Amino acid sequence: MKILIRLIPLVLFLLLGVLLYRGLFLNPQAMPSALVGKTFPEFSLTRLTEPQQTLSKADFKPGIKLVNVWATWCPSCKVEHPFLVKLSKDERFSLYGINYKDERVEAKKWLKYYQDPYQFSIFDDIGRLGLNLGVFGAPETFVVDHKDVIRKRFAGVLEPRVWQREFLPLINTIETEMAEGK
Amino acid sequence: MSKLISFISTMTISCLLAFSVLAGPIDTYTFPDEVTKKRFAELTYELRCPKCQNQNLADSNSPISQDLRKEVYDMLMDGRSDGEIMTFMVERYGEFVLYRPRVSSLTYALWFGPIVFVLIGGFVVFMFVRRKDDKPEHLSEEQKQQLKSILKD
Numbered sequence: 100m101k102i103l104i105r106l107i108p109l110v111l112f113l114l115l116g117v118l119l120y121r122g123l124f125l126n127p128q129a130m131p132s133a134l135v136g137k138t139f140p141e142f143s144l145t146r147l148t149e150p151q152q153t154l155s156k157a158d159f160k161p162g163i164k165l166v167n168v169w170a171t172w173c174p175s176c177k178v179e180h181p182f183l184v185k186l187s188k189d190e191r192f193s194l195y196g197i198n199y200k201d202e203r204v205e206a207k208k209w210l211k212y213y214q215d216p217y218q219f220s221i222f223d224d225i226g227r228l229g230l231n232l233g234v235f236g237a238p239e240t241f242v243v244d245h246k247d248v249i250r251k252r253f254a255g256v257l258e259p260r261v262w263q264r265e266f267l268p269l270i271n272t273i274e275t276e277m278a279e280g281k
Numbered sequence: 282m283s284k285l286i287s288f289i290s291t292m293t294i295s296c297l298l299a300f301s302v303l304a305g306p307i308d309t310y311t312f313p314d315e316v317t318k319k320r321f322a323e324l325t326y327e328l329r330c331p332k333c334q335n336q337n338l339a340d341s342n343s344p345i346s347q348d349l350r351k352e353v354y355d356m357l358m359d360g361r362s363d364g365e366i367m368t369f370m371v372e373r374y375g376e377f378v379l380y381r382p383r384v385s386s387l388t389y390a391l392w393f394g395p396i397v398f399v400l401i402g403g404f405v406v407f408m409f410v411r412r413k414d415d416k417p418e419h420l421s422e423e424q425k426q427q428l429k430s431i432l433k434d
Contacts (some may be wrong), residue, residue: 127334133375200344226348233373235331235345 132252133233139166139247140231147198147206147220154221156247163192163273164243167217167257168229170201171209173237179256180213186262187216191270192242196220199229199237242266244273308347310354317357324353324366327381331374 139156146152167183169176187194196217198206203222210220223229232241233252242251251269253261312318325339330346338346338353349370356366370378382388420428 130331130375130377133371133373230348230352231373233331233375235374 130254132249134241134249135252137249139241139243139249140228142221142223142228142231144228145222147196147203147222148210150203150222154219158219159195159243159247160193160218162245162277163270165192165194166197166241166243167194168197168199168232168234168237168239168241169220170199170237171205172201175256176238177213179238179258180216182257182259182262183216184214186257191274193218197228197232197234198222198224199234200224200226242269242273245277308350308354320363321354321357324357324363325350327379328353328367328370329378329380331378337380 141156143153143155146154165186169180183194194217196219198220201222201224203224206220206222210217221228226234232239236254238254238256240253240257241249244250250273251265253265255261257266310321312321322339326337328338328349330336330338330341330343330349332343332345333341336346338350352369353366356369361369367379376382382391384392
């Protein structure tokens with residue numbers, strides 16, 4: 100009995116050690132989004148390429164949507180852009196852009212120069228829609244399902260490895276849900 | 282001489298104060314009254330910047346913090362309550378933005394853990410102290426006499 104009591108500090112120390120050791124490998128930047136499971140917020144903003152045209156949620160095509168937050172001031176957006184162009188050829192979902200706190204002229208130039216992978220880009224110059232989406236920088240990518248519910252939010256550069264590991268399984272899940280008529 | 286010292290110390294302190302004011306980001310918000318001003322200061326102190334994780338909104342100069350400060354200001358001017366503003370932020374950025382987490386089943390351990398540990402510690406100390414009192418006397422009468430004679434010297 101006495102030996103057991105004497106061992107308590109050692110056991111506590113080991114438990115604490117395990118806890119702290121695990122903490123070393125956690126990514127503090129990986130934040131769960133408060134919006135996963137909620138419907139995509141309403142918006143009424145202009146189209147990047149046509150200032151006269153107002154866009155809203157009704158302009159999204161039915162089915163799975165990929166919404167990418169980008170800006171010309173964001174260097175990582177340039178990195179992920181070629182991959183987005185590749186993704187835009189995938190028929191299973193439609194890709195939309197939110198041009199976040201940017202200049203219209205510069206953004207239009209960017210799309211002309213690097214190709215435009217988006218169905219359309221929403222021009223969010225003061226970051227109103229971004230705020231409602233809980234965006235805190237660019238690039239960020241959201242997966243929105245057929246019922247307009249946000250299923251995933253990813254902050255950072257979208258690259259093939261992340262796509263394979265995190266996005267593809269989710270898109271498959273949503274597709275089965277759609278097939279089952281959920 | 283003492284006048285000179287007091288002058289120098291006054292200057293030093295005022296310089297330090299001046300710099301500490303300049304250290305934070307500069308916004309040009311004007312408030313209708315002192316209460317709103319204080320509420321703004323408190324809210325931006327309690328809300329955490331989502332991008333730069335170890336700073337609060339009042340402290341950070343990142344674009345998102347500037348936006349969120351403006352949002353807090355606009356909502357204050359709109360007459361919203363502190364609770365509404367906090368909820369607005371939590372709905373968008375998650376519980377993460379609160380430097381002081383809300384009491385919920387998830388945070389019970391965080392809020393009440395320290396009290397539990399103090400109680401456990403207190404109990405352990407109590408047990409040790411009590412055990413010492415219970416200890417029987419080891420010295421016999423003879424030994425006590427011996428001890429007394431030794432101490433006399």
